[in-house]
Amino acid sequence: MVRRGVESTVDCTSYGNPRPVVDWYSRSNLEVPYGSSFIWQEVYFQSAYNTTNRLHLNVTQAQQGGTYECRIRINSAGPKQIHQVNIKVAPYIELGKSEVIAKMSQMYQVDCVAHGFPTPSAVWKRNGTNINHTSSIHIYTSLINATIHSQTVRLYLAIHNVVDSGVYVCEANNGDSTIAQRSLLVKVQANISLSEKAKASQLSDNFEIKCESFGFPTPTTIWLRYGNPVSSLSANHIYQLTTTNGEYTSTSLLNINLKSQGDAGDYVCQASNFKTFSTEATFSLKLGLSFLYSTLPSPFSQSQTVTCAFGGFPPPSVQWSINGQTIESSTKTPTTITNRRTQNKIESTLKVSSSIIFGPNSIVKCWVVDSSAERKSPKLVINGGELNTFANQGK
Incomplete structure (x- = not known):
């Protein structure tokens, strides 16, 4: 039995007078070449009455295994003796x-x-x-x-x-x-399971979200907020607690005490068990819509600017009307609406530059609409430069 890449040798020795000629032949009935190669032969020893030829086998492929022949003759016309050896390749x-x-x-x-x-x-x-x-x-x-x-x-x-x-x-x-x-x-590859994917909440709510990941090797599981790891300090009102559960699983618990509008939004659980690969799942913490503040012009003038600010997650869409007519920002009308979003707050500003559609007794409304239903919003009334605010449904 020979191994690929490991040289083995087989000797064929013959005695006679005159001294016999010895040659090795391959399984294809071709004479094995003399000199250095993967499979070759050499005259290893000679005396007056004997010859030893050595077959060198440095097998590179299984096809080089099989039957090899040692052929012995006294002269070119004389009888031959043939001895076979079966070369096995490991x-x-x-x-x-x-x-x-x-x-x-x-x-x-x-x-x-x-x-x-x-x-x-x-x-x-x-x-x-x-x-x-x-x-x-x-x-x-x-x-x-x-x-x-x-x-x-x-x-x-x-x-x-x-x-x-x-x-x-x-x-x-x-x-x-x-x-x-x-x-x-x-x-x-790491796989993720969340105890909840979304949750509606109000300020002061307390809850815990479980993110469990499994894979091989055991994944590392972590909660992220805006791309940064959530704190692991339990003294914080938002923190995570990570544990490894056996050979394949790890868990991170996200604990939230909702204290402000900014705490709402998306939290991302990330699990990774390779340098070039990670899996993510998003938990969306929704916050009910709320009116934050408004600013009104005083005293009244032909060019007026009114601002409303609302909070909630997902951020709502702000709508405006003057005297019951919905206002849209357009180059064809003398109104401009500017919306500015910061985290979970949207501040919308209505600028009116025409006394035709806006006067000292005009009624201005701003309200918000989310993806599910129209929400309550204040009606802002401008009357001779004085502001009166009261709750109102819809437009």
């Missing part, structure tokens, strides 16, 4: 890949090609147990190709449970004690 393996970074439930295929002579048999194993074509509907193998010098066995792999990650081994042998092995490392 199995060696080529894997389609050495690592798989898997997504849950997605099918992957990895070929194990076992080379050698005689033909080796190949098998995939997991934790010392053979995998065959009936092992599982998610993880199984199939014989793809077989020749006199090789056998190809394909591993089909669809991870449905993170415990199926880890090391898979392809093993090959061809009847000798020499066994070849190659390993495939199967990793699983």
